[in-house]
Amino acid sequence: MANVLEVVNPGPLSILQDLGRLGWMKYGVPPSGALDQEALAIANLLAGNPEGATGIEVTYGNFTAQALAPAVLSCTGAWAPVHIDGVPVLPWAAFAVTPGQIVSIGTPAWGVRAYLAVRGGIAAPVVMGSTSTYIRGALGGIDGQGRALRAGDLVAASEPPAAVSAATAPASAVTARAVAALAKRQAVFATAHSSAPARGSASTPSSKGRAIAIRVVMGPQDDHFTDAGRQTFVDQEFTLTNRADRMGLRFDGPAIEHARGADIISDGMPPGAIQVPGDGLPIIMLADRQTTGGYPKIACVARADLDLLAHMRPGDRVRFVPLSAQDAYEALKQEQAASRAPGRALRIKIDGVEHVVALFELQ
């Protein structure tokens, strides 16, 4: 174990995440883990790690760290400029740093959460099977007690590169998967955000983004709403408010009408549950959600679109598109199959210049 990075500026919120702690909800502990699971998995593969290694989830960019040792890093997720000593490097690709160099992740052009992986994986205490930071529950993270990163924190790689290289996917497969995931996020978010970020509820964005289609499976408590209420849910658009964090996303919009009150006997909270309290406005529950809840859940977000929720900004509009559980599953399978097919290219813009990207893992 060797120190690789020293955090100079963590930005608004930077926390260690892996793919989460599953199986502990019965004890009152939510899964936590990277909100954009595919982005963390790809960051790890690009850096030469197994998918589930610990990385840094950087919220709204403005993260700076200094390299303490030679290291291979990669950054995925939100489309944020990445620089080494002020020189831009490609996001969604691996890059090398030498001791003393400054790595910075700037304000994302689109999306919210960027994922920084370090070859060897980041070393952190394993709490209930995971290193994921759960701030409210004081679990996991850099100190094992749920703390976010702060200036001066030393980030260590848990394994020397040789020990992990055998577990990684071939570079071409990683590249195809990275291109597919980046293309999907770019297609949704490059046009989704308002031109001026909504910083307070009073601010009026100068242009509205395109509504984001989020696929959902109706239920388990859609029968707690009137026909008109269900119609409102699938026909209308909802706007993300400022009350958005890793626990959930609270939306504004037309009220969804309940059929018989907004209380149910508290029950388990599935991933992506969309609960509707008495005010009729939907809340999508994310990885740090409470494990049980007493509001009816009109629908749950399909697996294939769960990762997108990591990148919604206040002011973004969403449209819920219902489909059956089996159709949602087929859609997920299809996307995964497509993302494993090699031979795709992607056009991206960096500092105003268009590039056709070919991503390669550093060997």
Next chain:
Amino acid sequence: MNVHEDAPKLLWAGDSAVVIQFGNDISPSLASRVRRAANALEGARLPWLVEVLPSYRSVLAEFDPRLISPAAAIEALQGIVNVADAPDGSEVDAALVEDDIVTIPVCYGGQFGPDLDDVAAHTGLAPREVIALHSEPLYLVYMIGFTLGFPYLGGMDPRIATPRLTTPRTVVPAGSVGIAGNQTGVYPSASPGGWRLIGRTPLRLADPSADPPCLLRAGNRIRFVPIDEPTYYLVGGADNGQRA
């Protein structure tokens, strides 16, 4: 195979989870069916089943879509639950065995139960009567939620029901035993809270480094046993909530 007249409903909760719902009220008999189903699902050791979360009247079962399709998962879950839920004439207490009764020692009143006198004043009882009524019943743990190891209990004597504090405390020490309306509970870890605190247990209800990480689970019965302050310290009770 026999089935209950009110056979459980399996409801989709997205494309990778199912809610197995047994009814629509809070009762020991529903809790028993919930627990049997949850035990059967966990006992089946299915590699694709990643979460089994029992609550008052349902079980949430989450599966890994990389390993199984929703259609195959719901069929398998239905099969297991049907067998577990078949009535055998002993449904209320079938899941209650002696091992599952957890004794929780509580030092009532004084510095550990600063609201005991308020509860007594509100209910018109003497403090010792509040203690007697609180430590009399066998409580049922309906579910664990809210925070690591927090038990939702049923069975409190309505005579000691007392509303929450109008202004919640910013810190309630770990182990605090409180009353909120007609509920009682134990805080596994220090947290803000508005429950009326009547005592504290020296037991550690939650420990993230232990396996399992908490003392209680849904379906347990618990009994509060009064202890005095020297005993509280003897068994390792902490002074002022410095524990996790």
